[in-house]
Structures are given as structure tokens and as C-alpha cells.
Amino acid sequence: MHIFWTIYLGILGTVAIAFLIKGLRTLSLKVDFIISVITWIGLFGFVTNTSILTPLVWKIVFVGGLLWDVLFSYIGKHDDGEEALVDLSESTKSILTGITLFITLGPLYYGLYQYAF
Template sequence: MIQIFWYVYAALLATSTIAFFIHGGYKSPVFLIDLAFTVIAWIGLFGFVTHFQIFTPFAWQVILGAVVLWDLLFFFFIKAHFTEQEPEAGTLSMTVFSGLFMLVLLGPLYYALFQYAF
């Protein structure tokens, strides 16, 4: 039963990324780098859900660290330089709120990569 939830979670992540891609969200090279990190993380999620060893556990340990570091740097620092939106009043509180939302949304992915790596 829990496997079904992992498949639904993977489908949710894939659907949101595909929708972002269709609506032109990956125009900048930096966003394409983010897409590459996302796809690599999905490969790990697929390996975790299907119990299929894709790379060595050490490779996934490195990938886990790189994905988490990239997501944090991209979300809080890099993405702001590549979006056209002007900063508004109260932006810091919205950034913290959306950062917590990102953590809730990507938390299961990080958990799966951690379990897959260790």
C-alpha cells in the first residue's frame, strides 16, 4: 500500500515539473540546470520505490548532498536573480513561507534519496 503513495508522489512531482516546462518555465540555462538536478533526483526516487539499484550507495550519498545543496541555493539565492518580478514589501516572510512549503513538498524526496543512499 505504501508503494502506491510513493508512485502517486512521484507522479505529482513529474506533473508539476512538466506543467512548469510546458508553460515556459525552463527558458534560462540556470533553470535547465535545476531540471537536470530534478531528473537525477527522480532517478533516485524511482530506484528507491522499485528497489532497483541504479548506482552505488556512495554515488547516491554524493547526489543527495548535491541535490539538497542545489535546491537550497537555487531557491533562496539563485532563482531571485533570474526572475523578472520586482521585490515587494513583505517578500522575506513569503520567502520563508514558500521555503517551508518547498521543504514539505520535497521532504519525502529527500527522505527517499537518503534511504536509497544509506
């Protein structure tokens, strides 16, 4: 099971580096990147069983990061991929966003939860 967590950690790190290389044009993308790095560090601590900071810090990061990701995904305006979703209804877009969040970020927040609590 440890190898799957390590692979997931590597995928998240690679995606973060790709976004950094691509460029962070807006303030919300910069904040999202910073939050992503902080949550990645927490997941790294969970995967490697390393104590980084205190559990209280990771509880705050867990709640704050989860709220940010949900709000950023549903409320934030994104330029990438919008043309693929033009023909879909708002409810379908919301459902697809929720499923995508659950699949891609579910393991991250599961690991952060385990690490914090």
C-alpha cells in the same frame, strides 16, 4: 504506504514535464531541470526498490541536489509568483520558502536519503 510514494513520484514527474513544456529560459532553470530529473530517478529507484547505479552516486546526488534546491530557492531570482510576495517582509518570505521546500521536497530527499544510505 507504497501507493503514496507512487503518487508522489507521479506528481514530481508531472511537474517536471510541465516545466519542460513551459520552457526553460535561463541556464539556472535548465540546471534545475537536470537536477530534478536526476533526483527523480533516485526516488524512482527507492520507490520501486530497483538498484540504479551505486549508493555512492546517490549520496553525491542527495547532498548536491539538496544544496542546489536550497540555494536555488533562496538565492535564485524567479519571475513566477513574485507579485504575490511583494508586500511581505524578507524574513516572512524566507520562512514561507522554507516551509514550502519542506512540504514539497521533504519526501523527495527523505526517499533519496533512504536510497543512498
